[in-house]
Amino acid sequence: MKYAILIYGNEEMDPADDAILAEYQALSERETTFGGAELDFPTTATTVRVQNGSALTTDGPFAETKEVLGGFYLIDFPNLDDAIDFAAAVPAARRGGSVEIRPLVVH
Numbered sequence: 001m002k003y004a005i006l007i008y009g010n011e012e013m014d015p016a017d018d019a020i021l022a023e024y025q026a027l028s029e030r031e032t033t034f035g036g037a038e039l040d041f042p043t044t045a046t047t048v049r050v051q052n053g054s055a056l057t058t059d060g061p062f063a064e065t066k067e068v069l070g071g072f073y074l075i076d077f078p079n080l081d082d083a084i085d086f087a088a089a090v091p092a093a094r095r096g097g098s099v100e101i102r103p104l105v106v107h
Helices: 018-028 080-088
Strands: 002-009 033-038 046-051 054-059 068-076 098-103
Touching: 002 080, 018 033, 018 068, 068 080, 080 098
Parallel strands: none
Antiparallel strands: 002 068, 002 098, 033 068, 046 054
């Protein structure tokens, strides 16, 4: 089963520590990981809405929240329990953030 691992935290959770960065890198190098990326800060975002057939853009994220999506992994495991073990190894999960596991819908 393929899953998206969505990593949420706040801007104070900068993973600049070399040991933390090494943990993220090790997760990305596992055989079960087939994609992923760190996202830039929310202030660099552009939100797009379509109203009356016209695209309207807004600088920044859609909503103000305490936790923001900071990155993701795409993983492939035979079951949810293994995906939970992977998510628990994400540093943000123990550093005040959260990790969401969402199955991918394959078309």
